[in-house]
Amino acid sequence: MSAEIVILTEEDGRDNSAYLKKWIEKNKLRAHGVLVPEIKGVRYFYNPYMDVKVEVEPQQKVKDPDKIYESRDEVYSKKAYKVAASWLRMKPPLNSDYFLIDGIGRLELEDEGLEPELGRVIKAAKDGKMDHCLLLGVRIGCKTKVIKKYSLHSARTIYHEDLQDLLEDSE
Numbered sequence: 001m002s003a004e005i006v007i008l009t010e011e012d013g014r015d016n017s018a019y020l021k022k023w024i025e026k027n028k029l030r031a032h033g034v035l036v037p038e039i040k041g042v043r044y045f046y047n048p049y050m051d052v053k054v055e056v057e058p059q060q061k062v063k064d065p066d067k068i069y070e071s072r073d074e075v076y077s078k079k080a081y082k083v084a085a086s087w088l089r090m091k092p093p094l095n096s097d098y099f100l101i102d103g104i105g106r107l108e109l110e111d112e113g114l115e116p117e118l119g120r121v122i123k124a125a126k127d128g129k130m131d132h133c134l135l136l137g138v139r140i141g142c143k144t145k146v147i148k149k150y151s152l153h154s155a156r157t158i159y160h161e162d163l164q165d166l167l168e169d170s171e
Helices: 016-026 078-089 117-126 140-149 160-170
Strands: 005-010 031-034 042-047 052-055 068-071 074-077 098-104 133-139 156-158
Touching: 005 016, 005 117, 005 140, 005 160, 016 098, 016 133, 016 160, 031 078, 042 078, 052 078, 074 078, 078 117, 098 117, 117 133, 133 140, 156 160
Parallel strands: 005 133, 005 156, 031 098, 098 133
Antiparallel strands: 031 042, 042 052, 068 074
């Protein structure tokens, strides 16, 4: 039996991570994985279970393509992505309620960013090797391509207002 896989998506510009972070805190949930909230104008990779964060953007202007990802007009630290990807290699603690991965977008579609760990987590969920609900935060503009790439056609798609329903469904 495979784990439930849920895709959380919203219009571009709405912050899934900030909403998820508040939802987790409000409902006292134990969630392992990766969020990408903006805190005081700085974006971080954040693991809510471990309460650990690392800045997404490089702290200085870096031009070395071995140290950064460039996507449109944004620059991301490869080192930060490696840290976040390492969280995905960890088995979620048994007492966690959700395994969540947010910020899935163009980099992952190009086999960069959180890859290959993201693909491994999705495969484990589909193969029944995960006891947790896998909640994937996908940028709306990438949703169709993400579903196709990872064969997520049977995954349930929800929006912010549906998160409470997800909680009630799991009770």
